[in-house]
Amino acid sequence: MNDLYNNPIGHWVVVVVAMALLLFVVLTATAYTVWFERVGLGRLQRRPGPNRVGPFGLMQLAADGIKLAFKESFVPAKTDKIIYVMAPTIGVAAAFLAWSVIPVGLWYNVQYWIADVNVGVLVIFAVSSLNVYAIVLGGYASNNKYSLLGGLRSAAQLISYEMAMGLSLVPTFMIAGSLRLRDIVQYTVSWGPYHGPIPLILLTPIGFVIYLIAATAETNRTPFDLPEAEQELIGGFLTEYSGLKFTMYYLAEYLNVITVSALATLLFFGGWYLWFVPPVFAFLLKVVLLIFLYIWLRGTFPRLRYDMLMRLGWKVLLPLGLLNVIVTAIVLVAVQG
Amino acid sequence: MADEKKNDQPNVADDIGALLTGLKTTITEAFRAPVTLEYPEDKSPRSERYRGRHYLRRYDNGLERCIGCELCAAACPVGCILVIAAENTDENRVSPGERYAKTYEINMLRCIFCGYCEDACPVQAIVLGPEYELSDTSREKFIYTKERLLEPLPPDVQARLDAKK
Numbered sequence: 056m057n058d059l060y061n062n063p064i065g066h067w068v069v070v071v072v073a074m075a076l077l078l079f080v081v082l083t084a085t086a087y088t089v090w091f092e093r094v095g096l097g098r099l100q101r102r103p104g105p106n107r108v109g110p111f112g113l114m115q116l117a118a119d120g121i122k123l124a125f126k127e128s129f130v131p132a133k134t135d136k137i138i139y140v141m142a143p144t145i146g147v148a149a150a151f152l153a154w155s156v157i158p159v160g161l162w163y164n165v166q167y168w169i170a171d172v173n174v175g176v177l178v179i180f181a182v183s184s185l186n187v188y189a190i191v192l193g194g195y196a197s198n199n200k201y202s203l204l205g206g207l208r209s210a211a212q213l214i215s216y217e218m219a220m221g222l223s224l225v226p227t228f229m230i231a232g233s234l235r236l237r238d239i240v241q242y243t244v245s246w247g248p249y250h251g252p253i254p255l256i257l258l259t260p261i262g263f264v265i266y267l268i269a270a271t272a273e274t275n276r277t278p279f280d281l282p283e284a285e286q287e288l289i290g291g292f293l294t295e296y297s298g299l300k301f302t303m304y305y306l307a308e309y310l311n312v313i314t315v316s317a318l319a320t321l322l323f324f325g326g327w328y329l330w331f332v333p334p335v336f337a338f339l340l341k342v343v344l345l346i347f348l349y350i351w352l353r354g355t356f357p358r359l360r361y362d363m364l365m366r367l368g369w370k371v372l373l374p375l376g377l378l379n380v381i382v383t384a385i386v387l388v389a390v391q392g
Numbered sequence: 393m394a395d396e397k398k399n400d401q402p403n404v405a406d407d408i409g410a411l412l413t414g415l416k417t418t419i420t421e422a423f424r425a426p427v428t429l430e431y432p433e434d435k436s437p438r439s440e441r442y443r444g445r446h447y448l449r450r451y452d453n454g455l456e457r458c459i460g461c462e463l464c465a466a467a468c469p470v471g472c473i474l475v476i477a478a479e480n481t482d483e484n485r486v487s488p489g490e491r492y493a494k495t496y497e498i499n500m501l502r503c504i505f506c507g508y509c510e511d512a513c514p515v516q517a518i519v520l521g522p523e524y525e526l527s528d529t530s531r532e533k534f535i536y537t538k539e540r541l542l543e544p545l546p547p548d549v550q551a552r553l554d555a556k557k
Binding site: 095097098099100101102103106351352354355356 | 411414415417418419421422424425426427428430
């Protein structure tokens with residue numbers, strides 16, 4: 056394997072195969088995340104959720120996908136056609152790009168990743184910010200005032216919460232001393248008899264809370280789904296989209312949910328380490344539980360008003376994040392000297 | 393006065409507590425049985441007096457009850473009933489009265505299921521049954537002819553009507 060990887064052509068073969076495999080796995084995971092959310096929301100509202108297509112409704116997404124794929128590829132009149140078609144593509148591309156640096160633990164000393172970047176978290180931030188373009192450009196190109204309003208709201212929201220999200224992770228980097236995701240997962244401590252990797256949530260619980268709120272806002276999910284806001288803006292930036300282009304936005308949204316859950320697993324919950332559970336199952340379990348947390352939040356809280364959203368972002372989360380960084384820095388200096 | 397002032401002050405602990413209460417409420421609901429019905433398999437119970445598809449009844453000896461008086465057609469607010477009567481003769485006796493309905497048609501697309509026809513009928517010939525799944529594939533199929541309306545009633549409805557008599 057090493058010989059193949061060091062060979063310049065073999066290297067590319069390995070990377071391409073790895074990318075294809077990841078694409079397949081992540082796309083399947085996205086489909087089942089949608090199923091999981093629909094069943095989860097249904098249960099929270101005392102409904103059974105989808106249960107018609109296949110066992111437990113597991114083939115529902117295949118049915119929906121086929122239906123959407125066979126719809127007419129419709130572009131409304133007087134739109135900016137190039138941008139209109141490009142915008143959802145940006146969304147999907149950005150959502151997939153984030154997975155290029157996310158490592159997945161397969162077995163005790165085996166991990167799977169496409170690129171082992173030493174600034175992995177920064178790459179994810181950079182790429183996930185591209186999602187704003189998908190929404191803003193989609194809203195602008197649709198030539199619809201509701202779409203435009205949705206896009207503008209989204210721009211303000213994503214920029215506001217990006218700051219809080221970045222700040223919420225700074226203590227994690229300071230403690231682990233690295234931006235490489237694998238290093239953060241393998242952050243090891245010696246506390247008395249215990250020596251081994253620990254979940255960083257024990258050291259930065261406030262960071263996790265800020266991350267959770269900011270990530271919900273970043274992925275445009277209820278209670279922060281103002282860009283869509285069906286009741287006020289029809290569908291926001293999604294209003295004029297249908298068929299495959301709509302599917303792309305939908306895919307990107309759920310892909311982002313998995314991405315932020317996977318990132319939280321890696322940064323706060325010790326990635327693929329969980330007592331005696333085999334790493335790949337431990338990783339999956341943690342990601343699924345975090346996705347359930349997002350569904351639970353969606354099933355519980357109503358949407359925030361726009362000014363409340365801005366106030367929460369700038370007046371609560373940002374100062375709290377800064378405070379968290381400062382306190383962590385002081386404690387680190389005190390402990391490590 | 394003191395209470396009012398207290399309510400104006402944002403209390404972070406209370407607010408977070410309220411959020412957690414909400415989360416607890418939803419998760420406890422999630423473990424209770426769904427309140428919905430799986431429609432095509434499970435159907436919600438109909439009232440005894442539910443007004444669905446119409447039936448024309450017969451007497452126990454097989455004669456039709458309808459005497460072709462057209463009172464149902466007159467009572468119908470949307471005019472969806474067409475009755476054309478004919479004289480009974482000794483060779484061709486369809487109903488016990490003087491006349492019978494040669495043609496009896498109900499346009500189900502127009503019918504509003506008000507049940508006035510049932511109220512108007514002097515011989516209790518027309519009744520509204522419990523069936524409500526009446527969808528079909530063409531407009532013509534919604535004009536229920538006499539043959540279709542004369543189908544025997546569901547046994548439970550028949551038993552109820554017998555008890556009333």
